[in-house]
Amino acid sequence: MTQPNDLLPEGLEDRLPQEAARITAAMRACLDVLDAHGYDRVRPPLLEFEASLAGRMAGVAAGPNGGLDSRAMFRFVDPASLRTLALRSDITPQIGRIASTSLRDAARPLRLAYCGDTALIRASQLDPARERLQLGAELIGADSVAAASEAVMLAVEALGAAGLTGISVDFTLPDLVDTLAAEALPLAPDRREAVRRELDTKDAGGLKAAGGAAYLPLLYATGPFAEALPALRAVDAGGALKSRLDALEQIAASIGDSARITLDPTERHGFEYQSWFGFTLYADGLRRAAGRGGTYRIAGSDEPATGFTLYIDRLAEAAPDPEAARLIWLPLGHDRAAAAALRTQGWRTRAQLAEGEHPGALGCTHILEASGPAELEPRP
The missing domain is CATH 3.30.930.10 (Bira Bifunctional Protein; Domain 2)
Incomplete structure (x- = not known):
């Protein structure tokens, strides 16, 4: 309760x-x-x-x-x-x-x-x-x-x-805004945070009002990497970002087709x-x-x-369930050495503690007998 x-x-x-x-x-x-x-x-x-x-x-x-x-x-x-x-x-x-x-x-x-x-x-x-x-x-x-x-x-x-x-x-x-604001797209230090904030919200009107009209093209240099990178290079007319963009291109090339690559430079x-x-x-x-x-x-x-x-x-939201190890019931008085050997082989064991416990109800699929593991009969 x-x-x-x-x-x-x-x-x-x-x-x-x-x-x-x-x-x-x-x-x-x-x-x-x-x-x-x-x-x-x-x-x-x-x-x-x-x-x-x-x-x-x-x-x-x-x-x-x-x-x-x-x-x-x-x-x-x-x-x-x-x-x-x-x-x-x-x-x-x-x-x-x-x-x-x-x-x-x-x-x-x-x-x-x-x-x-x-x-x-x-x-x-x-x-x-x-x-x-x-x-x-x-x-x-x-x-x-x-x-x-x-x-x-x-x-x-x-x-x-x-x-x-x-x-x-x-x-x-x-550090995109600071890099551009230093020379390529001059921006007073007291305006930079406001421009960053409007870029975060992707608000074109707010970006203009904050004095960042020159930064508007950044809002559109997003999406699949192969399309967004040329758009970002076009914004970088002064070459302030060239080394960074060249680096992004090299990193993307190293990833190849092992993952899909996108670009959102102001995130x-x-x-x-x-x-x-x-x-x-x-x-x-x-x-x-x-x-x-x-x-x-x-x-x-x-x-x-x-x-x-x-x-x-x-x-865990998307990862698959791991393959379940076989679970074997160890009845009262079971052979402990045999149970230990099963565990080394990948079995999971669950030992009986008292009379009246049912192996099927406790999730077991097998039982340890004198001759070895035996499959349990399904519960009626």
Whole structure:
């Protein structure tokens, strides 16, 4: 019977066996891909000092402390140090801290992988989840086309290994407005945020009113990559974006036909600290993005890095159910050595604890007999 205190807070939910199995299978498949490509896994703590989490990432859309916005994090005072702790909302800053401290003398480029839970104080209407299982990879000490290409290809491969299909990658240029405003399309610093905001909403009228009429062509340089890139090159009459656009073309060529590629050069949502390149991942059957990535610099050390994050719990919406291992019933007094041998062969075992338990009701398809596994008769 449900009690009033059994209700979960808004944005949090239980993952029941079937969904949890899909999440676990997707997580293992993705981590196996990262491991196969030489990414070493690290496990940062769930809690850190707020100042460390909030100040490790720099970017054009960073929070008020120059990094992640700590107002999105659960915060409380540590009784041991009397300093403010925060529950992580993103693991990437923790990887930056590890690279800048414990692994600062490790050879570069440094390849690290991670997987863990994150939490938010509040979520958006489009994505109400306040807890996420975040998995990703970071390539630290490299800011090049080769590094960006590796990150995108690795993310696509990981999604494919998790069983997702119809994968697409949407490229963006997070620092686009600042790059153009410096010279090619001059814009006073106090107008840039308003122009970015109107580009975010794709509002042509608002863009003109904000003094960004020269930026109107950017609204139409979107869509399939092969069509949108020439349109963006046409906007870049002064050549301010040439190196970036050439890089996008090379990254797209490295992906080939393993994913559909689109371009939305003014997209900023989810790119709080990325620099010249960002990408969003989508797949068939998912209501929201499967993940995001791009290039950035680690605040404090100013070291360049490239990486991506996948939201593994979202993948359960489209990931296939893992192949169920055979489940065998172990009756009272069963041969424990025989049961252990079956487990090494891939069987799942479920042991009887008391008289009156029915193996069929508990999901078993076989029973361990003296001669070995025997198929159970279906329940009448």
